Amino acid sequence: MSETLGNLQRKMQSAEKLQAVVRTMKALAASNIGQYERAVQALADYDRTVELGLIAFFGGQGVAGGAAPSEPRQKRAVGVVVFGSDQGLVGKFNEALVDFTGEALGALAGEKKVWAVGERLHLRLEDAGLPPAGGFIVPNSVTAITPLVAEILTTLERQRRHGEIDHVYLFYNRPQAQNLYDQVSQRLLPLDDKWRRELSEGRWPTGNLPQFLVERERTLAALIREYLFISLFKACAESLASENASRLAAMQRAEKNIEELLEELGGTFHRLRQSGIDEELFDVISGYESLGVRKN
Numbered sequence: 001m002s003e004t005l006g007n008l009q010r011k012m013q014s015a016e017k018l019q020a021v022v023r024t025m026k027a028l029a030a031s032n033i034g035q036y037e038r039a040v041q042a043l044a045d046y047d048r049t050v051e052l053g054l055i056a057f058f059g060g061q062g063v064a065g066g067a068a069p070s071e072p073r074q075k076r077a078v079g080v081v082v083f084g085s086d087q088g089l090v091g092k093f094n095e096a097l098v099d100f101t102g103e104a105l106g107a108l109a110g111e112k113k114v115w116a117v118g119e120r121l122h123l124r125l126e127d128a129g130l131p132p133a134g135g136f137i138v139p140n141s142v143t144a145i146t147p148l149v150a151e152i153l154t155t156l157e158r159q160r161r162h163g164e165i166d167h168v169y170l171f172y173n174r175p176q177a178q179n180l181y182d183q184v185s186q187r188l189l190p191l192d193d194k195w196r197r198e199l200s201e202g203r204w205p206t207g208n209l210p211q212f213l214v215e216r217e218r219t220l221a222a223l224i225r226e227y228l229f230i231s232l233f234k235a236c237a238e239s240l241a242s243e244n245a246s247r248l249a250a251m252q253r254a255e256k257n258i259e260e261l262l263e264e265l266g267g268t269f270h271r272l273r274q275s276g277i278d279e280e281l282f283d284v285i286s287g288y289e290s291l292g293v294r295k296n
Helices: 002-058 093-106 119-127 142-161 193-200 216-295
Strands: 077-083 112-117 134-136 165-176 180-189
Touching: 002 142, 002 193, 002 216, 077 093, 077 119, 077 142, 077 216, 093 119, 093 165, 093 180, 093 216, 112 119, 112 142, 134 142, 142 165, 142 216, 165 216, 180 216
Parallel strands: 077 112, 077 165, 112 134
Antiparallel strands: 165 180
16 A cells, blocks of 8 residues: 555656646746737837838829839749747647648649748648748747848748749738637738739828938838838747747646646545555554453
């Protein structure tokens, strides 16, 4: 019986250590969610500023428009950037995104050239028949997102310059209040006539129309660079917030399971210990009674 109690004690100690690890990971996930959500919120005002600049360039209550990049004449491969995770304990985070991406790409004509952000996502895409042409490491902080965005933009620009891709789509998980996250897609490139028309429908918020202080081509190029940067930064930050929300939910489930296990082990331990105490008392009483009988 003592060996059984010893085994229970070791199991309880292991469960308590695991519980401490789970609580630490839960706290880190909650903290990370906050920093990525704040990054997206902080980006909103800048996003609006760039949008207004593009509205002013292409329309905005009579502001003269300019030439926009046209739709490529020759159809090439479709470039795809998918934001996933490098780490586990995120539930169906990568699997759901891969299923969504595969279904969406199935409706697009032409060859697909995929880049995966995240090692685990890379493996899932291979299993789904979408082997990535390359991959990127998932940032571990807000400050690491900017270098990743620069690396992605450089890769995409090289591919487009060499005539290997034309359209570019982003796929990622976006945080949602009730479902933790949902899968979304965004067409990043090309910036064609449709994109220009959507911007030209916007209205400048005041009656004071902006003036161009430098060449219009340089202004447009700068605005487009910022538009692409914001789109990729936002997609990455929202993906990271979703990843940590999924990990937080997984840690909450794990913590609940550990608490239930500890409660069960504790109950079994106390019952066995009480049973052992009862048996020892019974032996003492039996021995005392046996000794009394012999004296008589």
